[in-house]
Amino acid sequence: MHELSIAQNIIEIVEEHAAKMKARHVTEIVLDIGAVSGVVPENLEFAWEVSAKNTVVEGALLKINFIEAKAVCLECKKEFELDDIYTMCPHCGSFQFEIIQGKELKVKSIKIE
Amino acid sequence: MCGTCGCGQPDDHITIRKPGEENHHEHTHEFEHDHDHEHDDGKHKHSHHHKFKHTHSHDGHEHSHDHEHEHHEHDHEHSHSHEITIEQNIMHKNDMLAERNRGYFEAKNIFTLNLVSSPGSGKTSLLERTINDLKNEIKFYVIEGDQQTMNDANRISATGAPVVQINTGNGCHLDADMISKAVKKLDVTEKSVLVIENVGNLVCPSLFDLGESKRVVIISVTEGEDKPIKYPNMFMTSHLCIINKTDLLPYVDFNVGKTKEYALRVNHHLEFIELSVKTGEGMSKWYEWLKKNKAK
Ligand SMILES: Nc1nc2c(ncn2[C@@H]2O[C@H](COP(=O)(O)OP(=O)(O)O)[C@@H](O)[C@H]2O)c(=O)[nH]1
Ligand SMILES: [Mg+2]
Ligand SMILES: [Zn+2]
Ligand SMILES: [Zn+2]
Ligand SMILES: [Zn+2]
Numbered sequence: 452m453h454e455l456s457i458a459q460n461i462i463e464i465v466e467e468h469a470a471k472m473k474a475r476h477v478t479e480i481v482l483d484i485g486a487v488s489g490v491v492p493e494n495l496e497f498a499w500e501v502s503a504k505n506t507v508v509e510g511a512l513l514k515i516n517f518i519e520a521k522a523v524c525l526e527c528k529k530e531f532e533l534d535d536i537y538t539m540c541p542h543c544g545s546f547q548f549e550i551i552q553g554k555e556l557k558v559k560s561i562k563i564e
Numbered sequence: 565m566c567g568t569c570g571c572g573q574p575d576d577h578i579t580i581r582k583p584g585e586e587n588h589h590e591h592t593h594e595f596e597h598d599h600d601h602e603h604d605d606g607k608h609k610h611s612h613h614h615k616f617k618h619t620h621s622h623d624g625h626e627h628s629h630d631h632e633h634e635h636h637e638h639d640h641e642h643s644h645s646h647e648i649t650i651e652q653n654i655m656h657k658n659d660m661l662a663e664r665n666r667g668y669f670e671a672k673n674i675f676t677l678n679l680v681s682s683p684g685s686g687k688t689s690l691l692e693r694t695i696n697d698l699k700n701e702i703k704f705y706v707i708e709g710d711q712q713t714m715n716d717a718n719r720i721s722a723t724g725a726p727v728v729q730i731n732t733g734n735g736c737h738l739d740a741d742m743i744s745k746a747v748k749k750l751d752v753t754e755k756s757v758l759v760i761e762n763v764g765n766l767v768c769p770s771l772f773d774l775g776e777s778k779r780v781v782i783i784s785v786t787e788g789e790d791k792p793i794k795y796p797n798m799f800m801t802s803h804l805c806i807i808n809k810t811d812l813l814p815y816v817d818f819n820v821g822k823t824k825e826y827a828l829r830v831n832h833h834l835e836f837i838e839l840s841v842k843t844g845e846g847m848s849k850w851y852e853w854l855k856k857n858k859a860k
């Protein structure tokens with residue numbers, strides 16, 4: 452389960468910022484997770500429970516903004532929402548498209564006290 | 565207990581070593597120490613403690629410590645909550661280290677491949693045969709990734725190519741930091757080919773850039789032809805897809821055309837080579853691809 456190393460990366464980033472700000476507690480962490488980022492939010496939440504123990508983020512609220520995937524078709528140039536990476540353009544049936552949104556894996560913000 | 569040195573630690577630490585070498589690995593120890601943080605919110609001043617995990621290395625060994633701290637009691641009420649904007653990519657650290665590796669490889673003219681597949685698709689077999697067939701023309705170096713065993717490094721060592729084994733313990737992928745350490749140990753020379761055999765897994769190696777020049781995904785005809793849509797991120801991030809074990813096509817129900825169609829839906833830039841490491845069929849196309857891309 453690679454969400455464990457993702458969770459550890461997040462904690463490292465948060466610890467770094469929390470230490471810089473001399474924070475006593477971290478109460479909230481906001482993430483952007485794209486639909487085609489390769490990270491499954493449910494798995495991440497599970498990994499989070501395990502990884503947060505005995506760290507500065509223990510007990511913090513984890514908020515995940517799930518970002519829908521969007522692509523632009525290389526044939527007809529139209530934009531469309533992507534359910535799966537292996538879908539086709541709903542306008543012209545082409546498989547040739549570039550993903551323009553949905554690969555996000557980001558720590559947006561934290562709340563500290 | 566750690567099977568490598570019997571140090572009493574659970575066998576989940578990362579080791580990087582050459583065949584025949586022992587005892588260079590990461591330990592996790594419980595370690596206690598205190599430190600205070602001064603903090604001034606305008607009304608009062610006090611110090612308090614946190615729990616932080618650190619990793620640091622000394623004497624060539626790397627140790628992880630948990631720092632346990634007691635939180636002190638306050639005899640006053642206060643709250644000072646702030647929101648901090650961070651906007652940082654979760655893979656940022658690995659991506660940065662990968663770019664450092666990439667810069668090093670480019671400067672030294674080292675062509676680097678990251679081989680990924682499910683266990684048993686034929687990564688080590690492909691490497692063994694490739695090195696044996698081309699070793700008079702190309703200088704090969706190999707980094708082997710595996711959770712526990714030294715088997716693959718021993719197989720590569722038999723070809724005469726310098727090899728380092730990374731055992732990831734519970735970790736199911738290699739990362740850029742491990743590669744930078746392994747490359748130092750290997751002492752890779754200029755104008756060579758460095759092949760990294762990743763841990764057999766089609767899920768998380770896709771997220772970890774190692775700094776490679778090209779990523780090669782291998783699927784064998786004994787696997788499901790829908791692998792590309794089951795593991796889209798792996799096929800999306802690869803440059804070449806090798807379809808191996810074509811000698812078995814008469815005995816299995818595997819539609820090569822369908823696999824390619826699925827893979828192209830995920831990544832329309834993907835190239836394909838069908839081959840059999842066993843019989844040698846198609847290997848010349850792979851060697852052509854290797855030499856052409858190395859020269860770029
Ligand atoms: N029939 C056949 N078997 C192969 C071929 N390539 C590899 N194998 C076998 O597949 C098994 C797994 O190969 P290995 O290289 O260890 O796979 P890895 O786990 O991806 O490194 C071994 O028993 C190989 O002998 C091939 O082209 N044809
Ligand atoms: Mg292998
Ligand atoms: Zn279209
Ligand atoms: Zn040990
Ligand atoms: Zn502290």
Ligand SMILES: [Zn+2]
Nearest residue numbers: 595618620629
């Ligand atoms: Zn320490």
Ligand SMILES: [Zn+2]
Nearest residue numbers: 605610638642
């Ligand atoms: Zn206080």
Ligand SMILES: [Zn+2]
Nearest residue numbers: 453736737768
């Ligand atoms: Zn992993």
